[in-house]
Amino acid sequence: MSYTLQFGQVTGYLPYLAGGAWISLQIAFLAFCGGMVIGLFGAMAKTFGNRPLNRVVSGYVTFFMNTPQLVQIYFIYFALPDAGILLTSYEAVLIGMTLNAGAYLTEIQRAGFESVHRNEMEAAETLGMSLMQRVRYVVLPHIARVLFPPLSNQYILMTLGTSMAAIFGVEELTGRAFNVNAETFRSIEVFSLTAGLYIIVTLIATLILGLFGRYMFRAKMRLY
Amino acid sequence: MPQLEILDLKAAYNRQPVLENITLSVEKGEIVSLIGPSGSGKSTLLRVLIGLLPPIAGQVHLDGERIDYGDKRTLRALRDRLAIVFQQYNLFQNMTALQNVTIAPTKVKKRPAREVEEEAKTLLSKVGLADKFDAYPDELSGGQQQRVAIARALALKPEILLLDEVTSALDPELVNEVLDAIRLLAAEGMTMFIVSHEMGFVRELSSKVAFMADGHIVEFGPPARIFDRPEMARTRDFVSKILRH
Numbered sequence: 001m002s003y004t005l006q007f008g009q010v011t012g013y014l015p016y017l018a019g020g021a022w023i024s025l026q027i028a029f030l031a032f033c034g035g036m037v038i039g040l041f042g043a044m045a046k047t048f049g050n051r052p053l054n055r056v057v058s059g060y061v062t063f064f065m066n067t068p069q070l071v072q073i074y075f076i077y078f079a080l081p082d083a084g085i086l087l088t089s090y091e092a093v094l095i096g097m098t099l100n101a102g103a104y105l106t107e108i109q110r111a112g113f114e115s116v117h118r119n120e121m122e123a124a125e126t127l128g129m130s131l132m133q134r135v136r137y138v139v140l141p142h143i144a145r146v147l148f149p150p151l152s153n154q155y156i157l158m159t160l161g162t163s164m165a166a167i168f169g170v171e172e173l174t175g176r177a178f179n180v181n182a183e184t185f186r187s188i189e190v191f192s193l194t195a196g197l198y199i200i201v202t203l204i205a206t207l208i209l210g211l212f213g214r215y216m217f218r219a220k221m222r223l224y
Numbered sequence: 225m226p227q228l229e230i231l232d233l234k235a236a237y238n239r240q241p242v243l244e245n246i247t248l249s250v251e252k253g254e255i256v257s258l259i260g261p262s263g264s265g266k267s268t269l270l271r272v273l274i275g276l277l278p279p280i281a282g283q284v285h286l287d288g289e290r291i292d293y294g295d296k297r298t299l300r301a302l303r304d305r306l307a308i309v310f311q312q313y314n315l316f317q318n319m320t321a322l323q324n325v326t327i328a329p330t331k332v333k334k335r336p337a338r339e340v341e342e343e344a345k346t347l348l349s350k351v352g353l354a355d356k357f358d359a360y361p362d363e364l365s366g367g368q369q370q371r372v373a374i375a376r377a378l379a380l381k382p383e384i385l386l387l388d389e390v391t392s393a394l395d396p397e398l399v400n401e402v403l404d405a406i407r408l409l410a411a412e413g414m415t416m417f418i419v420s421h422e423m424g425f426v427r428e429l430s431s432k433v434a435f436m437a438d439g440h441i442v443e444f445g446p447p448a449r450i451f452d453r454p455e456m457a458r459t460r461d462f463v464s465k466i467l468r469h
C-alpha cells in the first residue's frame with residue numbers, strides 16, 4: 001500500500017479545526033461546571049441528607065454511571081422532544097454531558113467529604129460554625145485540595161468526551177474533522193491533525209489546571 | 225454559685241454507657257484536672273460538656289442556668305462560652321496558623337477582620353509563635369500546632385477552656401512549651417478542665433482533681449488529698465502506679 005501524506009491539502013483548514021476545538025472546550029467547560037454544582041449538592045445530600053434524599057441521589061448516580069453516555073444523550077435528544085421540550089443537538093449534548101458529569105462528580109466529591117477528617121469538622125462545630133459554614137470553610141477547601149488532581153483528570157476526560165457531540169452533528173473539533181474529511185478525503189492527515197489539536201488542548205488544560213491547583217490550593221500536582 | 229455544675233450526668237455511645245453518675249462543680253477561675261486510666265471516660269466528659277455528644281441523663285448548669293443540649297440555639301450560646309482544645313490539635317489543614325485563629329471570630333462572631341487579626345497575632349505571639357503566622361499546620365511541629373490550637377480556642381474569649389491531653393502527643397522537649405502556655409492562662413484566672421497524664425503539672429496547677437475509672441468519678445478533691453491521702457483503694461492504686469514512673 002502506498003499512501004503519500006499530503007498535509008498541504010488540509011493545513012488550510014487549521015483555523016476551522018481550531019475553531020472546533022474552541023467549541024469542544026466550551027462544551028467541556030460548561031458541562032464540567034454544571035456537573036460540579038450537581039455533584040456538590042449530590043455529595044452533600046449523600047453525606048448529610050436523610051434516607052429518601054439519599055435514595056434519589058443514589059438512583060441518579062447509579063443510572064448515569066452504569067449506562068453509556070452516548071445512550072444517555074440519545075435519550076435526551078430523542079425522548080425530551082416527545083415531552084414537548086425541543087432541544088438543539090448542542091443543547092442535548094450539553095445537558096447529557098452535564099448530567100453524566102454530575103453523577104461522576106457526586107461520587108468524587110462524596111469521597112472528598114468523607115476524607116475530611118472528622119476531627120476538623122468537630123473542631124469547626126465546637127467553634128460555633130453552622131453546617132453551611134463548615135462546608136464552606138472546611139469541607140470545600142479540603143476537597144479542592146485533595147480532589148483537585150482527580151477533578152482535573154475528570155475535566156480532561158470530559159474534554160475528550162466532547163467528540164461524541166459529532167454524532168449529533170455538533171460542529172466541535174471532531175465534527176469539523178468529519179467535514180474536512182468529507183471534502184478532502186485525506187483521512188490520515190485530517191485525523192492526525194485533529195489528534196494533534198486534542199493533545200495541544202488537553203496539555204494546555206493540564207498545565208493551566210496544575211498551576212492553578214498548586215497556587216490556589218497547594219495541591220501537589222504533576223506538571224508536564 | 226459554681227460557674228459550672230454537673231449533676232448526675234450520664235452518657236453513652238450506641239447505648240453502651242460510658243459515663244455514669246458524674247457530679248462535680250467548678251468555681252470561676254478554678255482548674256479541674258481529670259485523671260484516670262485509658263478508657264475511663266475523660267475525653268467523653270469533655271465532649272459531652274461542649275455538646276459533641278448529647279448526654280442521656282443528668283444536668284449541666286452554667287452560671288446556674290441549665291443547658292439544653294438538644295437545642296441548637298443554646299448550643300451556639302454554649303460554644304460562645306466554652307472552648308475545647310483537642311488532643312490531636314484538629315487544626316484546619318487548609319488554613320495558615322493565623323487563619324486558623326481568625327476564622328471563628330470573623331465568620332461566626334462576625335467581628336471586623338482587622339481587629340480580629342491584631343488580636344490573633346497577639347495571641348499567637350503569647351504562645352511563642354510570633355514568627356509562624358503564615359505557616360500551614362503541616363509546616364509546624366506538634367508542639368507548635370498544639371499552641372495554635374490553644375490560640376484558636378482563646379480567640380473566642382471563652383470563659384471555660386477544656387484541654388484534652390494537650391501534651392500527650394508531643395515529644396518531651398515540646399511538652400514544656402505547651403505547659404508554659406497553660407500556666408500563663410491559669411495565672412490570668414481562666415477556668416479550665418484539664419485531662420492530663422503530667423502528674424507534676426496536675427498537682428502544681430489544679431484546684432481540684434477528679435479521678436475517673438470505668439465512666440465514674442471515683443474520687444474528687446484537692447490535689448493534696450487525691451495524691452497524698454486518697455480515700456478510695458482504686459485511687460491509691462492508680463496514684464501510686466503513676467507516681468512511681
Ligand SMILES: Nc1ncnc2c1ncn2[C@@H]1O[C@H](COP(=O)(O)OP(=O)(O)OP(=O)(O)O)[C@@H](O)[C@H]1O
Nearest residue numbers: 237238242260261262263264265266267268269389
Ligand atoms: N466514638 C466512640 N464510639 C464508641 N465508643 C467510644 C467512642 N469514643 C470512646 N468510646 C468508648 O468510651 C469509653 C471512654 O472513652 P474516652 O475516650 O472518654 O476515654 P479516656 O478516658 O479519654 O481515655 P484515654 O486516656 O485513652 O484518652 C471507652 O471505653 C471507649 O472505648
Ligand SMILES: [Mg+2]
Nearest residue numbers: 266267268389
Ligand atoms: Mg481521651
